Amino acid sequence: MNHIEITEEKLNLEKITALVTAPSCGAVSVFMGTTRDNFENKHVVKLEYEAYIPMAKKKMVEVCDQIRAQWQVEHIAIVHRLGVVPVTESSIIIAISSPHRKESLMAVSYAIDTLKATVPIWKKEIYDDHSSDWKANKECAWAAPNKQS
Amino acid sequence: MNHIEITEEKLNLEKITALVTAPSCGAVSVFMGTTRDNFENKHVVKLEYEAYIPMAKKKMVEVCDQIRAQWQVEHIAIVHRLGVVPVTESSIIIAISSPHRKESLMAVSYAIDTLKATVPIWKKEIYDDHSSDWKANKECAWAAPNKQS
Numbered sequence: 001m002n003h004i005e006i007t008e009e010k011l012n013l014e015k016i017t018a019l020v021t022a023p024s025c026g027a028v029s030v031f032m033g034t035t036r037d038n039f040e041n042k043h044v045v046k047l048e049y050e051a052y053i054p055m056a057k058k059k060m061v062e063v064c065d066q067i068r069a070q071w072q073v074e075h076i077a078i079v080h081r082l083g084v085v086p087v088t089e090s091s092i093i094i095a096i097s098s099p100h101r102k103e104s105l106m107a108v109s110y111a112i113d114t115l116k117a118t119v120p121i122w123k124k125e126i127y128d129d130h131s132s133d134w135k136a137n138k139e140c141a142w143a144a145p146n147k148q149s
Numbered sequence: 150m151n152h153i154e155i156t157e158e159k160l161n162l163e164k165i166t167a168l169v170t171a172p173s174c175g176a177v178s179v180f181m182g183t184t185r186d187n188f189e190n191k192h193v194v195k196l197e198y199e200a201y202i203p204m205a206k207k208k209m210v211e212v213c214d215q216i217r218a219q220w221q222v223e224h225i226a227i228v229h230r231l232g233v234v235p236v237t238e239s240s241i242i243i244a245i246s247s248p249h250r251k252e253s254l255m256a257v258s259y260a261i262d263t264l265k266a267t268v269p270i271w272k273k274e275i276y277d278d279h280s281s282d283w284k285a286n287k288e289c290a291w292a293a294p295n296k297q298s
Binding site for chain 2: 099
């Protein structure tokens with residue numbers, strides 16, 4: 001099962017991992033991308049995410065397909081939050097189950113690297129001096145140039 | 150901060166990840182080892198874990214030290230459950246935070262591989278025909294031979 005979701009709600013880790021947990025699996029690997037309080041020596045108060053949702057979902061499904069082509073995993077959940085994400089809260093949670101641990105561990109690493117490089121989601125960093133900066137993910141080959149804030 | 154815990158309680162994922170979440174970090178990586186319902190074509194109903202606790206804790210601390218010698222991570226939590234662990238529930242949760250994602254992802258993989266190989270924890274598989282089998286982790290170079298059940 002692939003669970004792909006883009007939401008404005010706070011992400012619920014227990015709920016997302018419960019989606020992938022399966023009796024046939026001995027492993028669940030999880031990655032949480034959290035807002036951190038600094039970027040290039042500036043103090044970040046919060047991040048704000050925007051996405052081109054239809055294309056983002058399409059790319060998220062492609063990542064699931066690519067994972068299943070490489071590793072024997074059972075369930076995949078990828079949930080991205082949009083809007084304002086305060087420091088320490090998650091903007092993305094990826095949870096993958098597999099019968100044996102190696103597959104889900106490798107798949108989670110692959111998923112976050114590939115999502116960063118392919119999914120059209122922009123983030124705005126809001127600094128404590130009230131300035132802000134919209135940017136495409138710098139790893140993203142696909143995205144449009146940075147927006148003006 | 151290193152949080153090392155061995156408990157008979159059901160593991161609480163939210164609580165364990167909250168221990169490692171930090172404002173300075175953009176990543177939390179998690180591994181959950183769950184009881185699966187089969188082993189070599191036998192139907193497993195539940196697992197039961199026993200540990201030589203002082204040595205297990207010592208080895209868990211060593212794994213934390215080895216991680217910190219290799220990667221810049223912020224907090225590490227390793228919690229192992231003992232006693233009966235039903236199918237789909239976690240026997241171990243490892244959660245590690247880092248400023249950037251690569252470090253916590255690599256550290257979590259290293260942690261579970263190394264714990265499996267070094268920590269003296271035995272598991273008893275209880276099958277649906279009421280038979281059971283105690284075994285040391287087969288990856289463990291350290292452990293005593295399998296116990297008789």
